[in-house]
Amino acid sequence: xxxxxxxxxxxxxxxxxxxxxxxxxxxxxxxxxxxxxxxxxxxxxxxxxxxxxxxxxxxxxxxxxxxxxxxxxxxxxxxxxxxxxxxxxxxxxxxxxxxxxxxxxxxxxxxxxxxxxxxxxxxxxxxxxxxxxxxxxxxxxxxxxxxxxxxxxxxxxxxxxxxxxxxxxxxxxxxxxxxxxxxxxxxxxxxxxxxxxxxxxxxxxxxxxxxxxxxxxxxxxxxxxxxxxxxxxxxxxxxxxxxxxxxxxxxxxxxxxxxxxxxxxxxxxxxxxxxxxxxxxxxxxxxxxxxxxxxxxx
Amino acid sequence: xxxxxxxxxxxxxxxxxxxxxxxxxxxxxxxxxxxxxxxxxxxxxxxxxxxxxxxxxxxxxxxxxxxxxxxxxxxxxxxxxxxxxxxxxxxxxxxxxxxxxxxxxxxxxxxxxxxxxxxxxxxxxxxxxxxxxxxxxxxxxxxxxxxxxxxxxxxxxxxxxxxxxxxxxxxxxxxxxxxxxxxxxxxxxxxxxxxxxxxxxxxxxxxxxxxxxxxxxxxxxxxxxxxxxxxxxxxxxxxxxxxxxxxx
Numbered sequence: 106x107x108x109x110x111x112x113x114x115x116x117x118x119x120x121x122x123x124x125x126x127x128x129x130x131x132x133x134x135x136x137x138x139x140x141x142x143x144x145x146x147x148x149x150x151x152x153x154x155x156x157x158x159x160x161x162x163x164x165x166x167x168x169x170x171x172x173x174x175x176x177x178x179x180x181x182x183x184x185x186x187x188x189x190x191x192x193x194x195x196x197x198x199x200x201x202x203x204x205x206x207x208x209x210x211x212x213x214x215x216x217x218x219x220x221x222x223x224x225x226x227x228x229x230x231x232x233x234x235x236x237x238x239x240x241x242x243x244x245x246x247x248x249x250x251x252x253x254x255x256x257x258x259x260x261x262x263x264x265x266x267x268x269x270x271x272x273x274x275x276x277x278x279x280x281x282x283x284x285x286x287x288x289x290x291x292x293x294x295x296x297x298x299x300x301x302x303x304x305x306x307x308x309x310x311x312x313x314x315x316x317x318x319x320x321x322x323x324x325x326x327x328x329x330x331x332x333x334x335x336x337x338x339x340x341x342x343x344x345x346x347x348x349x350x351x352x353x354x355x356x357x358x359x360x361x362x363x364x365x366x367x368x369x370x371x372x373x374x375x376x377x378x379x380x381x382x383x384x385x386x387x388x389x390x391x392x393x394x395x396x397x398x399x400x401x402x403x
Numbered sequence: 404x405x406x407x408x409x410x411x412x413x414x415x416x417x418x419x420x421x422x423x424x425x426x427x428x429x430x431x432x433x434x435x436x437x438x439x440x441x442x443x444x445x446x447x448x449x450x451x452x453x454x455x456x457x458x459x460x461x462x463x464x465x466x467x468x469x470x471x472x473x474x475x476x477x478x479x480x481x482x483x484x485x486x487x488x489x490x491x492x493x494x495x496x497x498x499x500x501x502x503x504x505x506x507x508x509x510x511x512x513x514x515x516x517x518x519x520x521x522x523x524x525x526x527x528x529x530x531x532x533x534x535x536x537x538x539x540x541x542x543x544x545x546x547x548x549x550x551x552x553x554x555x556x557x558x559x560x561x562x563x564x565x566x567x568x569x570x571x572x573x574x575x576x577x578x579x580x581x582x583x584x585x586x587x588x589x590x591x592x593x594x595x596x597x598x599x600x601x602x603x604x605x606x607x608x609x610x611x612x613x614x615x616x617x618x619x620x621x622x623x624x625x626x627x628x629x630x631x632x633x634x635x636x637x638x639x640x641x642x643x644x645x646x647x648x649x650x651x
Contacts, residue, residue: 114547118509145524145543159571163524213530 106233107137109176111167113186114146120183120334120361122378127182127226127363129376134234134242138180141170147186150301151193158207164193165207169214171221178222180229182363184333188259191223191266225260226363227276227332228268236283244371245398246285253289253326254278254362255317257336258297280362281330284369291324293317298339314339315347318357328358328389330365337361341383358386368395417483428481434461435476438489448491454478457561460533462568463487473533473565493564495575500582507590509548516579519545521572528566528576534559538566538576545583553580554587613649 116124131138144167152160167190171179181187197204198219208216224232230239254277261267261274269276272295278288296317299310318340321329331337341359348354360382367377368390379387390396414429421441428437435449450456459476466484476489498515505511513519519542528538536559544552557580566576604610620628633645644651 112547117547117549143537143540143543145539146522146546148523159523159525162526166524166526211526213526 109179110138113183115334122381123361125378126367129367129372133370147189151189168221184259187225240283243369250286251327252286253321253329255331289326291321293320298336330362358389420486437481452477457563460563473531495567497578527569531565531569553583
């Protein structure tokens with residue numbers, strides 16, 4: 106099968122390790138994909154104002170581009186892009202009045218009725234590949250790794266775009282288990298990382314992300330896997346700030362789940378792109394004797 | 404072989420509205436000539452008259468349609484009942500930056516033009532562009548840091564500013580694109596080796612004597628030398644070289 110792929114802006118700048126590793130996985134699994142030509146920003150967040158249709162123009166236009174290319178499904182990697190595109194699609198499918206207004210406004214494009222299916226890399230793996238087949242393709246099992254899958258908000262909420270049960274989901278755990286890892290469940294796996302509060306109220310964001318990291322560590326996690334560049338920033342890149350403020354705070358390696366999947370499937374080190382992760386993440390791979398397989402010196 | 408000026412004996416007169424006032428103008432004229440025919444005189448907002456300088460952008464509408472159309476006045480022929488006005492200049496922000504200080508990172512564009520992220524992908528810019536540049540697409544490319552793509556997509560831009568005039572996010576798209584093209588040319592494209600050689604040739608005085616000789620000539624002599632210059636014959640082929648090798 107061949108699928109339309111929507112990268113999102115952050116994957117082209119700050120989160121290249123999310124994209125390169127995920128595409129390597131698709132290659133190794135024999136999935137053909139085509140990056141959408143002429144895509145624009147997804148809108149970054151789904152606007153919660155009821156009468157703010159202009160902010161739906163960007164995601165709907167992307168969905169029209171998918172349809173234009175002859176695809177019925179679009180694959181996303183960033184959970185924020187997934188959420189924004191999927192919710193815009195739901196609205197176009199279900200709200201006749203707003204659909205009409207949006208289609209009238211975009212009079213240079215064909216009318217759109219929500220026919221494209223928006224999927225995230227995780228539910229695509231579950232539904233199109235299946236965990237058994239994924240397990241069969243593993244060359245370097247993530248043996249002895251105690252990984253805490255962190256969902257955050259946007260893969261699970263609101264319910265109509267959730268990739269699994271909104272509360273007590275298991276899709277992320279199943280995926281990491283298929284790769285050979287030991288999974289650590291922790292209560293804050295579905296809590297918000299602080300998200301864009303990092304811009305307006307960085308202290309509040311740091312407080313909640315620190316709690317999440319502490320929760321994962323105290324439940325026995327050796328590393329965290331996540332799906333979203335903004336979660337990665339709050340939970341990963343801000344750890345230096347967390348450590349500098351608390352005497353007994355410990356650091357936690359953070360990875361995009363696709364990086365460890367690529368490593369497990371035997372992708373090239375350059376595609377795993379661990380060079381873009383923090384030092385603590387590399388030390389973790391070294392402690393598991395996977396650094397040589399995973400890391401190419403530049 | 405003298406140039407001939409085609410004379411239209413009896414062009415039909417059609418009504419057009421310039422800034423809301425009705426004029427009867429010959430249907431064969433461009434908007435620019437029609438405005439002059441109607442009695443206006445351009446002292447600015449008229450440059451090359453050849454469709455490349457971007458000084459004479461027109462916005463217009465045809466009867467019975469809400470669509471705002473655009474064109475270059477020097478290139479667009481009048482149509483009956485069109486309502487039009489000229490937008491010779493647009494007061495969009497143009498950031499000041501020290502080009503030598505740049506390194507070619509997308510963040511440098513983001514810092515100069517943070518309003519880039521006010522784009523909501525409404526596409527009004529692309530719809531109004533008289534050069535059919537996919538303006539929204541190059542803005543989308545820049546948002547994801549792809550300066551090279553933005554430079555290529557915006558290549559035909561003539562800096563008329565109509566995109567900015569229609570933008571609900573108040574972006575100065577054409578100035579942002581110009582910065583992208585400059586960065587692309589200077590920092591992201593490999594330098595041309597032959598240019599270095601040519602500059603070195605000039606600096607070491609290879610052409611100095613020839614320049615002195617040319618500068619000493621009067622107009623008649625210059626014309627004569629120009630007419631007598633050696634030209635590559637049509638059947639020259641790839642191996643042809645001129646007798647005078649100094650320019651190689």
